[in-house]
Amino acid sequence: MTSPLTKLDVARRQLATAIRLFFDCTDPISVYSLAANAWEVIDVLCTRAGVASASTQTRGHLTVGKDLKRDYINSPFRNFFKHADRDPDGLLEGFESSAVDALLFLAVEDYIQIRGRSPVEFQIFQLWFLACHPEKIASDRADGVLNAADRVFPSIATLPRERQIDLGHRALEHARIDAGVLNDPRTEPAY
Template sequence: MRVTKIDAARRQLITAIRLFFDGGDRVSVYSLASNAWEVVDVLCTSAGVESFSKQARENLPAGHTLKYYINEPYRNFFKHAEQDPNPDSSVELREANVAAILFLAVEDYIRLRQGGPIEAQVFQAWFIAVFPEKITDEPVAQSQLESAKLAFPDIATLAASDRIEMGRRVLEAARRDSALAADPKTEPSL
């Protein structure tokens, strides 16, 4: 099987999003999303795309890189043991961090490709609906927020587990939507 960089990123994102909405292992979701993000971030930079990551970098404290925030503490903890070989070492993985890295990867992917698989489109809308306070006042962002509210009505009032369940249901419906699948901005899923 021959796999391109963008195909590898897309496959990891799709798998991470499905795991996320199915209540799957959060370590796996974070790892897949951060792997996809790292590839997409380099591709965005190489293509001169105004990525969400590029915008985030502009707001970081001096001397810090976005990659540092992605890799520390979670990603490196999940991948490496050289610095700390104690098998009982632990890290607290928060749901918000999992959703945030997944959104960063999805948003950059969609900006790079000018579209994306159904899973990415649904997750983007879900995240925007769940975290409206993170959306800027720019007209495009506000339009996305209004669309997200329509797709996920009153989601902000639900418990975290119910928000994820709503995302799963919307994703299931979207995957059956032939008009969405036929849209030229929709890339194939797995």
């Protein structure tokens, strides 16, 4: 018999799987769907716990009348992927694999905020995303994060996307067997 699972357990497993699929260059629709499912659960848990999450901060920067879940997470991609009742013959245009990057990042950041630790998949994705998008780093954290990012992913922001993802894949594979990372108290198992 399997152990009981909490909502956070399920979200962690979905998000870790999404990140592995992402770095394996597997179907971005599946990655997006898993990431959106995980994000939604983590977001609700952060809100209920009063955690100042990245999603909460993001909501503060949205255009008046826009909703993070409705207008950015669900629409148009997630709704198209999971519903056929309103448009059974619909066609989706404009979906790029890069659409999942920010969603994965939000879910990872929120998970780390509520849990205080995370699987190696989350740690590598977080560092990869910030290395690829240094403009997203808060100025009070920039020096430390950029130094860490440059050690693992030197000059990654200037590389083509395929090479960026390949470097992320390699870093994840290395981290998954690195005893120092695995034994760090900030690391927890994904599954």
